[in-house]
Amino acid sequence: MKMKTKTHIINSFIYVIMTAVSLTMLFPFIWMISTSLKEKTAALQIPIKLIPDPVVFEAYLEVWDVIPLLTGIKNTLLIAAPVILCGTFVSALAAFAFAKMEIPGKNLLFMGLLVTMMIPGVVTLIPQYVVWGRMGLVDTLIPLIVPGMLGNISMMFFFRQFLSGIPREYIEAARIDGAGWMKTFITIFMPLMRPAIAAQVIFWFMGIWNDFLGPLIYLDSESNYTVQLALRLLNSMGEATSEYPMIMAGSVISCVPLLILFICFQRYFMDSMVISGVKG
Amino acid sequence: MKKRKKVSSFKRREHLTGLLFIAPMYLQFLVFTLFFLGYSLYMSFTDWNIVAGTKNFIAFENFVQILKDPIFWKSVWNTVYLMIGIPIGMFLALLMAMALNRKLPGKTIFRVSVYLPAVTSAMAIVILWRFIYNAEYGVINLVIQQLTGEAGPNWLGDPAMVKISLIIMGVWRGVGNTMILFLAGLQNVPRDYYEVVDVEGGNSLHKFRYVTLPMLSSVTFYVLITGVIGGLQAFGDQFIMTGAGPEHSAITIVYYLWQKGFAEYDMGGASAVSWIVAVMIFVVTLIQFKLSNRWVYED
Known part of the structure; x- marks a missing residue:
């Protein structure tokens, strides 16, 4: 009985603290949404109002004309689609070979790739820029697409961990049926890997959606802007203070696709993070 | 004899297919990593400038210039300073993970609201915080003014406040991620370990010190090492929120690199900076791995 009272006290304490923490964490979002629904003149009013009065959606309509947001979304998807489709397949294929096939010098080859994970991306940034420039491909989406299509090392590493838990009997069964390696991979292993693929694809998509340094360096014309570059135009409008509802509306819009992904795939998200952090 | 030959050709096909x-x-590794790595090393020894058109070998001149540049050292100091956010975030994340690692109805709501900042558009977050921090009409200062009647600090305009503002935002954004990892680590701790402490007559503090902490050490290591590697490459937040900041108070190493390469078009100098960053990351990672033998518990 005494034990139970103690637990109750601790739990109520945790409720109070965690409610305060959660509200603090959510407040910036609440403020963002609230501002985006205000009238221009009401955005900076004192005393501050959390609930806009009146609620107007004007900013959400206006923002599309002021910054190339739709172009940004389109370009980001143009980058993400080939990179993720091809890159994921290539990474999974390599992971399958490393986990389940006999290759001469396999461990050495694998270690070589792992070392790459320690090399920071900024080191190869400058010469890549120079070479893409020579090829006349700066200010196109190509430099942001091609490297990614050749796979993603951390994704490959993750898949290999995942595959090492799948028994080799699957292969033998398929081989006896006369299936080639590619067929075995596509028909048997790809379906088995679905949860791992889902989790990694979401993370990669988030990475591409939020990439800033790459697009900043390579893309000049507004017609090639990605979402992040389009949003950056909003940032420079911050000085004209009456535009805040629109600036916040643009920010809300850019968060929506990621939030939808998060809500739909919450379980995969958490699992994938846990595997790379706890077991990796 | 004939049979063996058949087996080996079968094996050879497996080898070839595997390599394929x-x-x-491997193409990516050879071209986009190894080749460009060498290229960047070569560039760092030249005065390569894509506007001036120079491309002469100048040996270590770039490195000498950079190491003599007080702004470079400022950027190193700022980058390291901003990493204070890592231990702060880890500490808060651990507290929250421990609070949520019990049977609490509705704890998913807490978990999701703490994690939410990690799944939003990066630029939107920085723009939002820039608005929140605004000295005149940012919501923080408006609240301070309403409560105390005095003006709040100039979050992004005062060199003494800029880094603190960036750290607060960074902790807010990253703490949920770390919390989820700690939470998973806590759920992996076998219950009987705690029972042993009970049997031995230990209290909750002992449980924390002798079971929880050692069992979380490998997650802690992961969070620390990825945090430091990411921290040494900090760029986007600073670029958008403050630029170099007043008196270069927010300039980071990668920002310094960007300035050299894409504002001064000094590609040789920028490559040299990138190599300094790479060596720093390599050394720090190596030290962390060496030290990890002493405190990371592997099962």
Whole structure:
């Protein structure tokens, strides 16, 4: 009985603290949404109002004309689609070979790739820029697409961990049926890997959606802007203070696709993070 | 004899197919990593400038210039300073993970609201915080003014406040991620370990010190090492929120690199900076791995 009272006290304490923490964490979002629904003149009013009065959606309509947001979304998807489709397949294929096939010098080859994970991306940034420039491909989406299509090392590493838990009997069964390696991979292993693929694809998509340094360096014309570059135009409008509802509306819009992904795939998200952090 | 030959040709096909399967990733490794790594090393020894058109070998001149540049050292100091956010975030994340690692109805709501900042558009977050921090009409200062009647600090305009503002935002954004990892680590701790402490007559503090902490050490290591590697490459937040900041108070190493390469078009100098960053990351990672033998518990 005494034990139970103690637990109750601790739990109520945790409720109070965690409610305060959660509200603090959510407040910036609440403020963002609230501002985006205000009238221009009401955005900076004192005393501050959390609930806009009146609620107007004007900013959400206006923002599309002021910054190339739709172009940004389109370009980001143009980058993400080939990179993720091809890159994921290539990474999974390599992971399958490393986990389940006999290759001469396999461990050495694998270690070589792992070392790459320690090399920071900024080191190869400058010469890549120079070479893409020579090829006349700066200010196109190509430099942001091609490297990614050749796979993603951390994704490959993750898949290999995942595959090492799948028994080799699957292969033998398929081989006896006369299936080639590619067929075995596509028909048997790809379906088995679905949860791992889902989790990694979401993370990669988030990475591409939020990439800033790459697009900043390579893309000049507004017609090639990605979402992040389009949003950056909003940032420079911050000085004209009456535009805040629109600036916040643009920010809300850019968060929506990621939030939808998060809500739909919450379980995969958490699992994938846990595997790379706890077991990796 | 005949049979053995058949087996080996079967094996050889497996070898070849396997090599073919890893070929695209190796192409990426050879071209986009090894080749450009060498290229960047070469560039760092030249005065390569894509506007001036120079491309002469100048040996270590770039490195000498950079190491003599007080702004470079400022950027190193700022980058390290901003990493204070890592231990702060880890500490808060651990507290929250421990609070949520019990039977609490509705704890998913807490978990999701703490994690939410990690799944939003990066630029939107920085723009939002820039608005929140605004000295005149940012919501923080408006609240301070309403409560105390005095003006709040100039979050992004005062060199003494800029880094603190960036750290607060960074902790807010990253703490949920770390919390989820700690939470998973806590759920992996076998219950009987705690029972042993009970049997031995230990209290909750003992449980924390002798079971929880050692069992979380490998997650802690992961969070620390990825945090430091990411921290040494900090760029986007600073670029958008403050630029270099007043008196270069927010300039980071990668920002310094960007300035050299894409504002001064000094590609040689920028490559040299990138190599300094790479060596720093390599050394720090090596030290962390060496030290990890002493405190990371592997099962």
